[in-house]
Amino acid sequence: MVRKTKLDAELTRQSIIDAAREVFLARGVSRSTLEHIAAQAEVTRGAVYWHFKNKTEIFHALRDQVFLPLIDRMDDTLAVDNNDDSLTQIEHSLCDTVHELNKNIKMRQTYEIMMTKCEYIDEFATVLQQILNNCSSITDKFELAYERAKSKNLLAGSHSPHALALDTHLFFSGLLHMWVKDTDGSKFRFQATELIKAHINLRRK
Amino acid sequence: MVRKTKLDAELTRQSIIDAAREVFLARGVSRSTLEHIAAQAEVTRGAVYWHFKNKTEIFHALRDQVFLPLIDRMDDTLAVDNNDDSLTQIEHSLCDTVHELNKNIKMRQTYEIMMTKCEYIDEFATVLQQILNNCSSITDKFELAYERAKSKNLLAGSHSPHALALDTHLFFSGLLHMWVKDTDGSKFRFQATELIKAHINLRRK
DNA sequence: TATTATATACAAACATGAATGTATGTAAAC
DNA sequence: GTTTACATACATTCATGTTTGTATATAATA
Incomplete structure (x- = not known):
């Protein structure tokens, strides 16, 4: 078989990304060769080079597929200003993320790669900056939620929503x-779920 | 110059470790070659191979020099059961660590390498396990300190020392x-110092 | 104490394998 | 007929580990 239909080609592309995830996880990004990835995807390096410029491009494709959606998802669950208890809303948002990581193998593996199997140098260094930016966006959402909680008099003590949000963000970073x-x-x-509950309960009146 | 005195040789060894730190930081561990390290240390690869078996051994030497002492230091500041306010003791322990990282360039660089410039695979995977173990040892120390705080009636709310310790540990991991x-x-x-204070103040009565 | 032998602390050269990127070939889709 | 979606072959670079050479520190010996 040689020339495939457009759909076939798209499947090949996806299988290369999937293969890269497995290989990156097992050998780390830097020790993974395009030959490894091609073999895992049951194609040759020719196919890999057809779909991607190099390993970095595969890495970014992999990242975009699962990492960005997770950020968006957190953003979403935090954004809605329903008349729920705001603290419970934060709690749910965190638990939901953990739950998603639990059930979504690809996402979990990708996360593991990004946190412990890659080096943030040169072309990857920008990824770090993006992570920091995403984080402060999420912290902002936390802060808004804590402000709502404060105005509804749900908070114990008299801590500032800003401080609470940063503390929650750092807690969750550490947890992840x-x-x-x-x-x-x-x-x-x-x-993990109990830890999140305990963290939020610290703030409840 | 060829054969040096024992002292000279020890200086060479140290300069190779120092060089490795610089190179690892700039290029990441996997992209750093022994040639890079040798050049930075102003020796040849011959010297590097004389003192170390390979790059992994240099990595471990580097790690042992600054990472383990920092863990020990935290352990120490937490272990003492003086009649200080236990919560302040935890706070000081965390701030002290941050302060140490601030002033000790080598330690800071090594930390950065270990967190963002290396892949935890194969021979490095054990390092991850060690980190986890060190962490739970520190969490235990936190818990003891919180128990002391509780018995002295310093804590707001009625949260368990265990939960508080885990929360603090996760907060501090995230912060680092x-x-x-x-x-x-x-x-x-x-x-960082303010964040730590805020975190501890959440617990104060 | 002077001489000799040996181990040390490297430098320099070599041999090898492995990964990358590119160039070319090719059969089927369009 | 042309482009697409690859496979195959090739060239080059590069890092590694090993081997060899060597001047000197140090220990042994006389």
Whole structure:
């Protein structure tokens, strides 16, 4: 078989991305060769070079497919200003993210790659900056939610929504990092939801 | 010059480690070659191979020099059961770590390498496990300190020392990650101390 | 103490493998 | 007939590990 239909080609492209995810996860980005990826996708390097300029481009394609949607999703669950308890809303947003990571293997693997199997240098360094930006966007959403909680008199103590939001953001960053590193699930994954609840309960009146 | 005195040789060894830190930071561990490191240390690869088996061994030497001491230091500041306010003790322990990272360039660079410039695969994977272990050791120390705080009736609310310790640990993990990524210091570094204070104040009665 | 032997601390050269990118070939889709 | 979607072959670079050479520090010996 040689020349495929457009659909076939798109499937090939996707299978290369999927293969890259497996290979990156197993060998780390830098030690993964295009030959590894091609073999895993059951094509030759020719196909890989046809669809992608180089390994970096595959990496970015992989990232865009699952990482960005997760950010958007968090944004969404936080944005809605329904008449729910705002603290519960934050809690749900965090739990939802963890839940999504739990059930979505591709997303989980991609996250693991991005956090522990790649080096943020040169062309990857910009990714770090993007992560920081996404983070401050999410922190802003937290802050708004905490402000709503404050105005509804749901908060214990008299802490500023801004400080609370930063604290929650750092907590969740830490949780995600540990969640990813805890591959056997014995330390964090099994109790992630409880940790989130406890974190939010610290703030409840 | 060829054969040096034992002291000279030790200086050479150290300069190779220092060179590796610079090179790792600039190019990432995987893209750093022994030639790069040798050049930075102003020796040849012959010297590098004399002192180290390979790049991995240099990495571990680098890590042991600054990473382990930092863990020990945290352990120490937390272990003492003086009659200080236990919450302040935790706060000081965290601030002290941040302060150390601020003033100790080598430590800061090494931390940055370990967090964003290396891939945790194969021989490095064990490092991840060690990190997790160190973390739970520190979490235990937090928990003991929170128990002391509770018995002295310093805590707001009725949260368990265990939950508080985990929350603090995750907060601090997140903070360190962001602190490292925030290389220009505009988002986290400048207010790390305030963030820590705010985190602890959430717990104060 | 002077001489000799040996191990040390590298430098320099070499040999090898592996990854990359490119160029070319080709059969089927359009 | 032309372009597409690859496979195959080729050229080049580059990093690694090893081997060899060598001047000197240091230990052994006389």
